[in-house]
Amino acid sequence: MQTKKLEIKLDHLTKKFNDYLAVDDFSLEIYQGDCIGLIGPNGAGKTTLLRMVSGILKENNGGVYFNDQPIEKQRHLIGYLPQYPNFYDWMTAEEVLVFNSKLFGMSNEEIKQRIPEVLELVGLVGCEKRKVTGFSGGMRQRLGIAQAVIHKPSFVILDEPVSALDPIGRREVLDLIEKIKEETTIILSTHILSDAQEICNRFCILKKGKKVDDFYYADLQKKYTKNTLSIELREPNLDWIEYLKKLEFIDKVTNLNNSIYIEANKDKKDWSYLILESINQFKVEFLRIDVDKFSLEEYFMELVGETIA
Ligand SMILES: Nc1ncnc2c1ncn2[C@@H]1O[C@H](COP(=O)(O)OP(=O)(O)OP(=O)(O)O)[C@@H](O)[C@H]1O
Numbered sequence: 455m456q457t458k459k460l461e462i463k464l465d466h467l468t469k470k471f472n473d474y475l476a477v478d479d480f481s482l483e484i485y486q487g488d489c490i491g492l493i494g495p496n497g498a499g500k501t502t503l504l505r506m507v508s509g510i511l512k513e514n515n516g517g518v519y520f521n522d523q524p525i526e527k528q529r530h531l532i533g534y535l536p537q538y539p540n541f542y543d544w545m546t547a548e549e550v551l552v553f554n555s556k557l558f559g560m561s562n563e564e565i566k567q568r569i570p571e572v573l574e575l576v577g578l579v580g581c582e583k584r585k586v587t588g589f590s591g592g593m594r595q596r597l598g599i600a601q602a603v604i605h606k607p608s609f610v611i612l613d614e615p616v617s618a619l620d621p622i623g624r625r626e627v628l629d630l631i632e633k634i635k636e637e638t639t640i641i642l643s644t645h646i647l648s649d650a651q652e653i654c655n656r657f658c659i660l661k662k663g664k665k666v667d668d669f670y671y672a673d674l675q676k677k678y679t680k681n682t683l684s685i686e687l688r689e690p691n692l693d694w695i696e697y698l699k700k701l702e703f704i705d706k707v708t709n710l711n712n713s714i715y716i717e718a719n720k721d722k723k724d725w726s727y728l729i730l731e732s733i734n735q736f737k738v739e740f741l742r743i744d745v746d747k748f749s750l751e752e753y754f755m756e757l758v759g760e761t762i763a
Contacts, residue, residue, distance in 0.1 A: 458485035466516035476502040478663040491650030492643040494660035500643035508534040533607035539598035543587035558605040592623025612642035681718040682746040694736035
């Protein structure tokens, strides 16, 4: 089995504003290739946490380690998109990118080569000479992402990258993140679950500054998805039901007024395919078949105890 490489360690991060504990003893190990959705209600502490990770905000306690070294000397390996990217609107897109490249100490030669690559990546080719003031929300956000990745960081922090966008802008930015994650470890915050679910493979849930849970989606799905099918019959078919009961991989068959609920052994794969074959074989007439799906939304609601949007 391939072992995951630990890239960033957030170690007991704590931040207080006066007496208010905005982030409370938060630890997380981030592995290369993770795309983590940091989820939580408004005011949970997401921005405060991400600002500490990016180095903009100094923690009261704890630390951030990149490849086992304190982050302070390795900021060039991190890209950061703040919740409200602030551009000088009188600058052109190209000027914004040159300005940021210089902040990262890139040479003129590197900048000349990198800017067309990044414009291509974020879909802003042809807009380089346009002033930012005329950009749509989606274009501004894509420019914000361009400035976050201009120096080819291996870890990118995106604070609410899509929440403020209209559906078109949102689509553009989600597609862009999808591309970036192929080569970059990502943590992004959002309070919109469906966006995170579309692009993230891992989730971390924050509530009142505390980590409530942290999991890979595939693991959770495996744990909670039941091997069940519900089938509503048009006509009773007792022969078929008897046949089902005798199958060694079926744990339970319930028949309630022609609504059949079938539960299979958890380890059995492709079992629903076998059931569908038997439906054909026994000429079962049905109105509806439902697969029992794991709902991430329900899981969040259980943990956070309120709607997160
Ligand atoms: N500079 C600050 N001074 C005082 N309190 C602050 C400061 N920044 C954040 N807070 C408080 O810390 C808490 C966490 O805020 P934060 O912005 O990190 O939450 P969030 O999860 O990002 O929320 P949202 O989803 O609304 O952006 C809030 O109660 C907020 O009012």
